[in-house]
Amino acid sequence: MSQLNAVEARHAVKAFGQGDNAVRALNDVSVEIRKGEFFTLLGPSGCGKTTLLRLIAGFEMPTSGTILLEGADITYLPPNKRPVNTVFQSYALFPHLTVAQNIGFGLEMQGRPKAEVKATVDRMLALVKLEAMAGRKTSQLSGGQQQRVALARALAPSPKVLLLDEPLSALDLKLRREMQSELKRLQTETGITFIFVTHDQEEALTMSDRIGVMSAGKLQQVGTPREIYTRPLNRFVASFIGETNFVPATSDGSTLTVAGGYQMPAPAATKSGAVTVTVRPEQVKLTPTAEPGTLPATVRGVVYMGTDMNYQLHLADGTEIEACVVSDVTGEAALAAGQTVGVTFTPGSLQVLED
Amino acid sequence: MAIKTFSVSTLPGFTATAVIVFVALYLPILTLVAYSFNASQSVAIWGGFSWDWYIKAWNNDAVKDATVRSLLIAVCAAVISTAVATMAALGTTRRKAFKGQTFIYVMINQPLMVPEIVTAVSLLILFGMVKQVTGIQGIGYVIFAHAAFCIPFAYLPIRARLEGMDLTLETAAADLYASPWQTFRHVTLPILLPGVIAGAMLAFVISLDDVVITEFTKSGGQDTLPTYMLGQMRRQLTPEINAISSMLLALTIVLLTAFFLLTRKND
Numbered sequence: 001m002s003q004l005n006a007v008e009a010r011h012a013v014k015a016f017g018q019g020d021n022a023v024r025a026l027n028d029v030s031v032e033i034r035k036g037e038f039f040t041l042l043g044p045s046g047c048g049k050t051t052l053l054r055l056i057a058g059f060e061m062p063t064s065g066t067i068l069l070e071g072a073d074i075t076y077l078p079p080n081k082r083p084v085n086t087v088f089q090s091y092a093l094f095p096h097l098t099v100a101q102n103i104g105f106g107l108e109m110q111g112r113p114k115a116e117v118k119a120t121v122d123r124m125l126a127l128v129k130l131e132a133m134a135g136r137k138t139s140q141l142s143g144g145q146q147q148r149v150a151l152a153r154a155l156a157p158s159p160k161v162l163l164l165d166e167p168l169s170a171l172d173l174k175l176r177r178e179m180q181s182e183l184k185r186l187q188t189e190t191g192i193t194f195i196f197v198t199h200d201q202e203e204a205l206t207m208s209d210r211i212g213v214m215s216a217g218k219l220q221q222v223g224t225p226r227e228i229y230t231r232p233l234n235r236f237v238a239s240f241i242g243e244t245n246f247v248p249a250t251s252d253g254s255t256l257t258v259a260g261g262y263q264m265p266a267p268a269a270t271k272s273g274a275v276t277v278t279v280r281p282e283q284v285k286l287t288p289t290a291e292p293g294t295l296p297a298t299v300r301g302v303v304y305m306g307t308d309m310n311y312q313l314h315l316a317d318g319t320e321i322e323a324c325v326v327s328d329v330t331g332e333a334a335l336a337a338g339q340t341v342g343v344t345f346t347p348g349s350l351q352v353l354e355d
Numbered sequence: 356m357a358i359k360t361f362s363v364s365t366l367p368g369f370t371a372t373a374v375i376v377f378v379a380l381y382l383p384i385l386t387l388v389a390y391s392f393n394a395s396q397s398v399a400i401w402g403g404f405s406w407d408w409y410i411k412a413w414n415n416d417a418v419k420d421a422t423v424r425s426l427l428i429a430v431c432a433a434v435i436s437t438a439v440a441t442m443a444a445l446g447t448t449r450r451k452a453f454k455g456q457t458f459i460y461v462m463i464n465q466p467l468m469v470p471e472i473v474t475a476v477s478l479l480i481l482f483g484m485v486k487q488v489t490g491i492q493g494i495g496y497v498i499f500a501h502a503a504f505c506i507p508f509a510y511l512p513i514r515a516r517l518e519g520m521d522l523t524l525e526t527a528a529a530d531l532y533a534s535p536w537q538t539f540r541h542v543t544l545p546i547l548l549p550g551v552i553a554g555a556m557l558a559f560v561i562s563l564d565d566v567v568i569t570e571f572t573k574s575g576g577q578d579t580l581p582t583y584m585l586g587q588m589r590r591q592l593t594p595e596i597n598a599i600s601s602m603l604l605a606l607t608i609v610l611l612t613a614f615f616l617l618t619r620k621n622d
Contacts, residue, residue, distance in 0.1 A: 059526055079529040092527035096545045106531035109541075157532065 005068070006161050006193035007033040007056055012065035014051050025051040026062070027217035033161075033195060034210075035070075038187050040196045042204040043214035044240070049197045052214075053163050056195065058082045070160060080109070085154035086163040089170070091146050093138040099149050100125065100134040106157035124152040127186065144175045151183075155190060162187075164196045168203065180207055201241045205229065213237045229280075234354045238278040245284065245321040249277045251352070258350065260317040262295045262343070267352055276353045281324035283349035286311065286335060287342035294342030297321075299335050311335065313343060384604065391597035398592050408598035418599060421583040425563055428494065428579060432501035433509070433559040439502075440509035440554055441547070448517040449525070449543070464511075466504040474504065475571035482572055492574060500572045501562045508561045509554035512618060516550025549617045556614045560607055 014026040026048045033039045041049040054060040055067055058079035067075045074082055085106065093102050103124050107117045125131045128148035138146055147167060154162055164183070168176045184207055187194045198204055204211050205225040213220045213228060213236070221233045232238035235246065249258040251273065256266040258277060290296035300320070301312040304327070311323040323343070328334070335341055363369060391409070395402025412418050443463055447456065466474065482496045524546070528538040566581045573582065580603065584596055 057530060059530075079526070080532045080534055084530075086527070086530045088523055088527060090521065090523055092521060092523040094524060094527075094542060094546075105528070105533075105541075109528075109532040109534075109537055153531070 005032045006035045008068040010066040013063045015063045024217050029219050036191050037209040038194045040204040040208040040211045042211050047214040048217040049214045053197050057086050057163050083160045085159040087150050087154045087167045089166045091150040099136050103152045103156050124156045128152045161193045243281050244278050247277050249275050251275050259315045259319050270352050277350045279345050279350050281322040283346040284323035285344045290342040294344050297343045299337050299339045387597050388601045391601040393594045408594040412595050412598045421578045421580045425579040429559045429562040431498045432505050432562040433555045435502035436505035436558045437509045437555040440506050444513040444517050464507040467507050471567045475568045479571040497572050500568050505558035509558040512553040513550040553614050553617045556610045560610050
């Protein structure tokens with residue numbers, strides 16, 4: 001039911017350039033973003049995530065396709081007529097206005113009464129904890145404070161959807177962590193639908209209700225962080241999010257033979273023939289000897305990572321995989337390089353990829 | 356140890372050259388100002404301190420008349436050229452780079468490149484034709500000529516200001532429900548204002564100072580301060596000229612200082 005969707009893109013195509021030189025920044029993207037959710041568009045730079053955001057904001061018009069806001073067609077509506085606000089990557093704060101004037105700008109332009117503007121601005125200042133800075137010029141603020149002004153400015157007119165274009169990329173790690181939980185808090189408190197664009201997979205996993213992974217102008221997979229991480233549909237999604245292993249396998253429809261040895265029941269609807277499976281390093285289990293029912297492997301290298309111990313393994317069929325084991329109290333490696341070990345996988349952790 | 360890099364200040368004769376250059380630049384002006392307080396009739400022989408020449412100049416009706424005309428022309432030329440230059444600057448910067456952009460820049464800055472005397476002669480001929488056909492006389496011709504050659508001087512600081520302005524700001528304004536006109540009125544123009552004022556002041560000073568084009572385009576009885584002074588040179592030279600020059604200099608210094616402060620505040 002489309003009434004539940006805050007934003008919907010239907011077969012959105014955006015081409016830049018003409019004729020043979022045209023580049024499709026968006027290539028037939030359809031997505032439904034639900035009301036009140038924290039939705040993240042995740043992908044490497046140039047994947048089309050910002051273009052999709054700009055179509056929703058109205059800064060660009062699609063070459064073809066439709067953009068709906070709460071069921072209404074807004075494809076060709078100019079940005080000032082859309083109840084959608086944006087937090088820009090560069091913040092784009094107005095340098096000639098004070099913090100309070102910046103936050104009140106949208107309401108002023110809508111022609112709201114002065115008293116209402118003031119009340120909303122005060123509420124927003126409190127929400128982002130910048131009451132003391134109301135009269136300052138934005139250039140007198142730190143990066144993190146500017147970020148919060150940009151957020152308050154975009155939230156003040158109570159938009160139906162808030163668009164965030166990599167807003168945390170200019171902040172250092174510590175501030176970024178703080179702002180992540182701040183953003184999540186603001187989203188919960190205001191109940192506004194957030195569409196967040198990032199190339200940072202960790203950010204996407206920790207903040208989002210759902211993630212849309214994009215690559216080469218296409219939406220690769222949409223799902224909850226858990227679904228995206230544990231059930232990646234294809235090689236791109238699996239490798240873009242977290243560390244992973246790709247292992248060749250064969251399937252007869254009911255049984256999966258992994259790396260020429262390890263057998264397990266094939267998940268439903270697995271095609272017969274050669275397939276690729278993916279498994280996260282932390283789901284690879286090691287036994288000190290190659291017991292029956294395990295895949296024999298040679299330890300190639302051991303890397304101490306603090307909380308974890310990382311083993312590089314060479315399987316009998318030539319595949320290289322990594323295993324990640326929680327370090328014990330001494331931090332000593334339980335297994336040494338050159339040793340032959342047995343490899344198994346946590347039941348259900350193997351994911352058969354579509355391609 | 357710091358790495359030695361090439362520095363002009365280590366070249367032999369650097370200090371001497373610098374001193375000579377500054378003396379050549381400022382000694383004439385200092386002499387001019389000093390002799391404006393000369394009590395003697397001569398512009399070259401010192402005869403004691405006096406305000407006489409300032410009082411004489413102040414009470415000289417021809418000087419008053421020329422000053423009023425100079426200011427009128429300069430204000431009109433500054434306003435017209437700044438308005439045109441602002442539109443030109445908006446048209447050439449608030450958009451993606453386009454074909455022929457450099458050509459447009461060169462076209463706008465024509466008065467900086469064409470010798471002034473050529474412009475002056477061509478205006479003389481053109482205005483002569485227009486006057487013949489229409490019969491219209493008046494100061495309008497001089498104002499028109501000044502406004503035209505002031506455009507690049509107003510255009511350059513405005514364009515510099517616009518180029519330093521983030522294009523995203525206008526996108527942000529549109530995102531926050533501002534119509535295109537509101538965006539211009541509440542975002543572009545206020546941010547642009549120091550550039551506009553700087554451009555207007557530069558245009559004003561340039562117009563105030565002009566001799567060549569004014570001399571060729573003015574009619575009888577339309578002397579501006581510089582052309583009046585030029586006329587005086589042909590007769591008897593008194594320190595009154597120094598006094599007028601010093602006052603012009605003071606006005607220019609005030610305006611250029613304000614211009615400097617305004618453009619510096621940009622960053």
